[in-house]
Amino acid sequence: MFRVVIVFICLGLLLVGCRSSDDEGLEGQIEKVETNHFVVDCSDEANKGKKGAIDAVGYGCNVEYTHQTIFRDESGKALKIDDFSSGSIVNVVFEKPVNIRESIAKKKPFVVTAKEIVLLTNEDNH
Numbered sequence: 001m002f003r004v005v006i007v008f009i010c011l012g013l014l015l016v017g018c019r020s021s022d023d024e025g026l027e028g029q030i031e032k033v034e035t036n037h038f039v040v041d042c043s044d045e046a047n048k049g050k051k052g053a054i055d056a057v058g059y060g061c062n063v064e065y066t067h068q069t070i071f072r073d074e075s076g077k078a079l080k081i082d083d084f085s086s087g088s089i090v091n092v093v094f095e096k097p098v099n100i101r102e103s104i105a106k107k108k109p110f111v112v113t114a115k116e117i118v119l120l121t122n123e124d125n126h
Contacts, residue, residue, distance in 0.1 A: 025093045026061065026100065026112075027120070030086055037064045037111070038084070040092060045100040059104055062111040063092050070116040079119060091118040 032039040042061035065071075071079040084090065093116040103110045 024097050025091065027089070027091045028061075030084060030088045030090060031060050033084060033086055036066075037062050038090075038117075039063075040090065042100050046104045048101060059100075061100060063117070064111050064113045065117060066113065069114045071119075072116070073119045083122070084117070084119060085122065088122050089120040091120055092116075093118075 026040065026042050026045045028041040028044065030038050031041055039060040040063050041058060043059045045061075046059040065081070071081060071083065073079055092112070092114050095113040095115040098110060098112045100110075100112075
């Protein structure tokens with residue numbers, strides 16, 4: 001019985017390790033700040049795993065924020081929406097997993113909702 005439990009625990013850890021974190025967020029530069037959303041460059045996510053020549057096409061993802069979205073810096077300090085501007089580099093944690101590459105490949109419109117937006121660098125401190 002003990003061996004069976006150990007096998008299930010190992011399989012569970014293996015499956016958790018195989019889960020893709022790419023669907024849970026992205027890091028990119030804010031291209032545009034608009035009411036209730038940012039347009040974030042998600043070209044790296046769109047091209048991740050592609051084989052062969054990569055097109056020089058840039059992809060912008062609409063990242064919606066809500067009253068529940070947490071805005072902070074890398075050290076955990078709470079920020080406000082006004083602390084984010086075009087040119088800022090951010091890490092966005094999605095509310096629900098989204099496969100950006102698949103959505104772009106299918107030319108399927110999508111908007112991701114941010115659970116958390118972390119300011120990595122601001123255009124003022126490059």
